[in-house]
Amino acid sequence: MTRWLVFVCCLWLAPTTSFARVGETPHLKQYGAVRDLSGIRSAGVLRVLVNQSRASSGEFNGEAIGTEYRRLEAFERYLNKSLPKGRPLKVVFIPKPKSELLPALLKGEGDLVAPGELLAGPLDKHLVRSDSVIENVPLVVVGKKGHRRLGRLEQLSGRQVVLPVGSAAEAPLRELNQQLIKRKLKPIKLESVDPSLAVEDVLEMVNAGIFPLAVVEQPIAERWAKILPKLRVERRLVVAKQQDMTWVVRRGSPNLRTSLNHFLADYRLPSSDAAFQQAYQRMHKVRNPLGKDDHERLVEVRPVLQRYASTYDLDWLTLAAMAYKESGLDGTAKGSGGATGLMQITPSAARSVGVKNIRTVDGNVQAAARYMAKLRKNFFSSRLIDERERRAFVLAAYNMGPERVQRLRAKAKKQGLDPNKWFFQVERIAAEEIGMGVVSYVSSVNKYYLAYARERSRLEPGQRSSNLRLTSR
Numbered sequence: 486m487t488r489w490l491v492f493v494c495c496l497w498l499a500p501t502t503s504f505a506r507v508g509e510t511p512h513l514k515q516y517g518a519v520r521d522l523s524g525i526r527s528a529g530v531l532r533v534l535v536n537q538s539r540a541s542s543g544e545f546n547g548e549a550i551g552t553e554y555r556r557l558e559a560f561e562r563y564l565n566k567s568l569p570k571g572r573p574l575k576v577v578f579i580p581k582p583k584s585e586l587l588p589a590l591l592k593g594e595g596d597l598v599a600p601g602e603l604l605a606g607p608l609d610k611h612l613v614r615s616d617s618v619i620e621n622v623p624l625v626v627v628g629k630k631g632h633r634r635l636g637r638l639e640q641l642s643g644r645q646v647v648l649p650v651g652s653a654a655e656a657p658l659r660e661l662n663q664q665l666i667k668r669k670l671k672p673i674k675l676e677s678v679d680p681s682l683a684v685e686d687v688l689e690m691v692n693a694g695i696f697p698l699a700v701v702e703q704p705i706a707e708r709w710a711k712i713l714p715k716l717r718v719e720r721r722l723v724v725a726k727q728q729d730m731t732w733v734v735r736r737g738s739p740n741l742r743t744s745l746n747h748f749l750a751d752y753r754l755p756s757s758d759a760a761f762q763q764a765y766q767r768m769h770k771v772r773n774p775l776g777k778d779d780h781e782r783l784v785e786v787r788p789v790l791q792r793y794a795s796t797y798d799l800d801w802l803t804l805a806a807m808a809y810k811e812s813g814l815d816g817t818a819k820g821s822g823g824a825t826g827l828m829q830i831t832p833s834a835a836r837s838v839g840v841k842n843i844r845t846v847d848g849n850v851q852a853a854a855r856y857m858a859k860l861r862k863n864f865f866s867s868r869l870i871d872e873r874e875r876r877a878f879v880l881a882a883y884n885m886g887p888e889r890v891q892r893l894r895a896k897a898k899k900q901g902l903d904p905n906k907w908f909f910q911v912e913r914i915a916a917e918e919i920g921m922g923v924v925s926y927v928s929s930v931n932k933y934y935l936a937y938a939r940e941r942s943r944l945e946p947g948q949r950s951s952n953l954r955l956t957s958r
Contacts, residue, residue, distance in 0.1 A: 519737030520596050522744060529572045531564070533557055534595035536602060537580035537909035538683040552708075553601040554578075555754060556618065563748045579901070580909055582680060583651035587612060590733060596741065598733040602684065602702055603653035613736050616746040617729035624654045625703045626722035629694050630715045635722055643671035647696045649684040650677065654700040657725035679935050681873060681908045685709055686932065692716045694773040695936045700724050708758065712765045771932045774809045775940060782814040783944070786827065786846060793850050797858035802941065803876060804828070804854060806933035807883070810926070816846040828853035853883075860887055869905045876934075877907035880927045885919065893918060 525531050535553055561576045579595050586598045591611060603622055608614065626635065626646070635641065642665050648655055655675065662672035678687055678696075684705055690696045692713035703718065710716045734742050774783075783805060790808070794801035805814075811829035812818035820829045826849035835843045838859055840852035857879050864887045865878045882890045893914045894904040902910045908931075912924045937944060 518593050519735045520593075521738045522740040525596055525741065526564075526574055529574055531561070531574060531576050531597065532579055532595040533576055534579050534581055534586045534589050534598045536583045536586065536600045536683075538583075538601060538685060551601075552754065553599045556752065557599060559752055560745070560748050563752075564744065580913070582909075583649075587733065590735065596734065596738065597745075600733075601730075602651075602705065603728050603730055604733070605651060605653040605656060608733065611736055612733050613742060614731040614733055615742060616749050617731055618749060619704060619730040621727040622730045623703045623723040623727045624657065624700050624725040625706060626719040626724065627688060627691055627699045627701055627706050628697070628717050628719060629691055630717045632694075632697075632717075634717075635719060638722055638724065639665065639668075639670065641673045641698070641722075643674070644698060645674040645676060646698045646700055647676045647678050647687060647691075648700060649682065649687050650680050652700065653702075653728070654724055658700065661724060679873070681877070681931055682935070683909070686928070688713060688716060689771060690932055690936070693771050695771070695775070695932070695939075702730070704730075708761070711758070711762060713770070771929050774806070774933050774936055779809070779814065783809075786814060786816070786850075787944075789847055789850050793854035797854045799854055799857060800876075800934075802934055802937040802944070803930075804850065805937055806930045807853070807880070808850075809933050810930045816849065825849070830856065857883060863887070864891060867905065874906050874908065877927050877931065878911075880930050881907060881912075881915070881923055884926045885923050889919070 520528070557576050557578075561574065565573050579589070581589055583600060583602065583604075586600055587604070587609065589595055590598050591609060599618075603624070626641070628635070638661060641661070646658065648658075655677075658673060658675055662675075665672050682690075684701055687696065687699050688701065688706065688709045691699050692715045694715075703720065706716070706718045710718055732745060734745070773779075786808065787801070787805075790804045791801040793799075794804050808814050808827045811820075811824075812827050814827065816827045818827070818829065819825050822831055823833075824831050826843055827846055828849050830843055830849060830853045832843065834856050835841070835848075835852035838852060838855040840848055840855065842848040843852050860879050860882045861875065864882060865875050870878065878890060890911075893911050896918070897911045897914045898904040900914065902913065904911060907927065912927065916924050
């Protein structure tokens, strides 16, 4: 079974999230107490703020698969070698959105930031970088094999490029746009993706052809290209000067920084990545739901999806994404446990909401929509849950039952994770307790939903998509 958090976070994470603009650090008037190495050793815990990317920390069959996890696991051993006999020091991972890592460090919520990616913009004066974790990391363009190859950066003119949240590529791409405009060329259309998508999710959607192009750190792209067979790393298209990937500490922690630098000077990441490839190779990988045949099937069932979505106050694209994941939009599909039809709902779930006939498309969708509305009302109606997370919780409950989801939320709270967030929080407990099945299910439906939402104006004439942000500044 996959286990994402071995050293469990025992600290309470703030239940609300604010996404800082790329390249900006919010001004903080008060700073938390700084702990240097002596205080960390006295407490027996090194609190590490990590990017909540699913690949940033974790194990598979007892072996670490997250690159930052492997480094930090080695750093823990390094620190413990020099400790006197007694309680060993442990590393505790605190997952946060990338844009919140540095503000959380300033607040004293952690002792160290290990982002696993390049950080955008200059650091706050109270923070300082470690020596390089990886030297000279280029930000490169990534596309799909079979699409037209690009040989020069100016060929990005007029094209759409997606960026993971907090990407260090946004600023250099905006500078490139200024150069293109001066040459009277069309600027690049930059799209910031939904916060539920980590960098690996973006790469998966590029691999599927949902996103056209992305810009990410080359080591990350190269690693995932071994898993995603259609991904093409355009190594010649470097959009930014090569930067060093580093960790970050508070300026009041000089001894911690010195230990980090001594460790990093000699540490080399193991060359074998077999556990990572084994963990992800067989996971469900999304397809593009907007191909010609799939689009035609969606048009056929759109009226019934829209009718029952409206009846039960749901977004019909959520139902569409579920139907695509569950049955490939095939109303005659049959699954395990008696699940059937477009939405693969079970007879018992349908009966629980008073629908007897689920053999027709109409009855099948009605039962699924009514059941989802029931789950939302009875289990996930709290105002502390935002709509993105509410949708995810309902999907998880649809897949494995609401009581199990509630137990996972309770355990997440006990372990210091946010029980009101599925993505990167409760889903970690789900992976540990149940396995990757439900995590993959919710992630896939979410990606199909976002793929549809990007094309809402085409799929639903007269309405604009509200799930992307385009800028060419």
